[in-house]
């Protein structure tokens with residue numbers, strides 16, 4: 196009897212530990228663009244006819260499967276995205292765009308703290324063009340990036356990350372690209388993520404179970420002493 200109670204208690208302690216170390220789930224669908232632009236909506240205007248596409252890494256292919264002949268390497272910087280960098284990334288390239296965007300709605304079922312972010316890269320062929328491009332990345336109303344491409348570095352992956360407290364509800368992840376000169380700079384993005392903060396305290400329900408488990412240990416000890 197005593198041993199059974201102890202085993203049950205140890206089992207409950209194991210459950211509590213499992214809660215904190217669970218692998219985070221990306222609430223962004225196809226955040227690594229391995230399924231092309233599935234799950235993303237293209238918005239804004241593009242008078243040139245080169246909408247955003249999902250290109251392949253390390254490929255010297257022409258648009259729409261490569262960056263006009265320039266091989267783009269996968270992101271090599273650390274990111275909290277649970278999705279592998281994979282083989283593909285989203286490519287903004289049009290030289291004449293007004294608020295050209297990729298947007299996705301994110302459903303937050305549980306209120307709490309969330310880690311959000313993405314990675315971005317400027318291919319050299321676009322970077323060397325005379326025209327600049329303006330790029331913004333915003334997730335759940337937090338602006339993670341808002342920059343002129345030519346003010347940064349070419350051929351270098353940058354990661355943008357933040358933390359937000361969210362109530363349950365529907366939020367938006369949105370990337371917006373603007374150019375106004377022919378030819379202009381381009382942007383590649385990958386590994387968009389929204390994950391529950393990995394530093395989690397056990398859920399109240401788990402704490403209650405843990406309490407029951409500890410009570411079991413106490414009862415077992417008392418019974419042992421009485422016997």
Ligand SMILES: [Ca+2]
Nearest residue numbers: 227280281283
């Ligand atoms: Ca990818």
Ligand SMILES: [Ca+2]
Nearest residue numbers: 288289379380
């Ligand atoms: Ca361009």
